[in-house]
Amino acid sequence: MLRWCSTLSLFLSLLLVAVPAQSEDGDGTLSQLRSDLSQGQLDVLLQRQDIVRLPASTLKPWIQPQPIDRFAITGFNENDHRFAARVRLHFPDGNISFLRLEGTPAKPYTVTDWYDYSSGLRLTALLEERRWLQSEDGKAFLSELGESPDGPSVATLAEGRPAALKLWLTQCLGNPCERIAAAHQLESEQPMIWLLRRAIASGDTDQYRQQHAALLAALGDDAYLWWLEGQYALEYQQCSWLVSPLRDAWRRHQDVLALADVALQCSLSHMPEQTAFGVALTQQLSVDTIMDSVAAFFAAHNRPVPESWHQWALTYSLPILPADQE
Template structure:
């Protein structure tokens, strides 16, 4: 209960209106507008971790777009909630906290993809420079698929999260994902873990925590749809996805993933297709349906064929 209250309070604070002349906000926008996380990472000087590791905290790709979806500050502190759109099509979410001003300083950073948190890296401290910590970083760089990493991490959340970040999109991702430990903080990897374990209750719980922390973000719903499709679990997600799209009908990415999950679920009716046709246009919907079944190398069911004729629905 305390955790849920804290997240609710943080969301409330982030949602408050902030003066448009905030120097912190202007500088943060400029840093993110560079297309790289390096200017933001440079705002912290607390963690003795090599730059090559810090640069991979979220994803080691260029930022194509960003949105500051929540921001609040007073004279001593600021907090920001950020959505990042990467050039490879991926989406990530961050929470930043720190000391405000034109030369703002980061004192906390939380990556909702991997669960990596700045304060946990700080707590590990000088151990990165010798012994198991140094051996872990070396192995992480040279051989991220090594089974030795689990032993070297020794259950440390910061090390396990670094491992997961390093392996995102790589063959070692499943191995790193399996090694993660529960931390009590919501992260997207937990959704993947629940899907892999076929644990619907855990999936619902983590999804709720993420939406509580990040708000009703259409791209969070899009990510959930992508995960549901890749793990063949649209039966868990198709209804919330349709409802989310109806709240954000202008979001084409969300419309596409909601449509795909709808088509995966065998003949769930056509009312949703009518709504998509009205919003997107009959031609766009027809193309999307054709594209989906071509990718599946499957025939279009008879019930959906009227929506595959451009301009007729």
């Protein structure tokens, strides 16, 4: 999810105010982007956007602090006229967001478009609705979206306007109104994580394969995309058909402990007594660490650890003696 605490007010300010961008010395575009993200706030990126330019003094009243725990730039390309960056953001509460930024390289660089893979919101698409958003209906839509996002008038006012509907969905992700907003979205060929989550929740394997393939093409074989899928598989009890791909993904990303953990949890959910994946994990983790995760999983489900895991731990914890001491 694009984690803006006051999405409505932010976009209203972006669309109605324009001031010149400020200049500053900087390094290469990639170095500048890393430096901006290292400050731990999303509004630093928004200050670079060139769709409608705003200084920090204008942005500050509209955006509450958005702490970024850590980040990864998972893709970057640049020529003399443009750059594109793929960014993964990790937040302190454990949530993850994927963004695609496009812009113009300079000192400083400017962002000319911003795509949120969580909801499918693109800033330039919303900008195309600028005239409507300043109309009476547009203002009413923004007002209702802020005050009653689950009200019937929101859908009526935004009907037929994909960008406005995406703004509604972005505002509602993770909230009770998400179900209503999702039901009114128009078809789109863009990859979206909320569609992936919906497919996993419903067990719609065809839609899952479609969104999964589109997101892999857009984001690459990102370990944390697989981690998200594992979280959804656990949440919606779909490990029976996702556990094998999760295990395979871990084998390609053995340095990502979070993926190892979610793959193990999914294995335990699907086949609680089977210890084979525990054997594979010993390539990376100690038996004690694996058993801590196993014990935590069963404790969370108010179930005892199966005897097969106790026997496994005992077997794999035994020291291997030299042949002349056996």
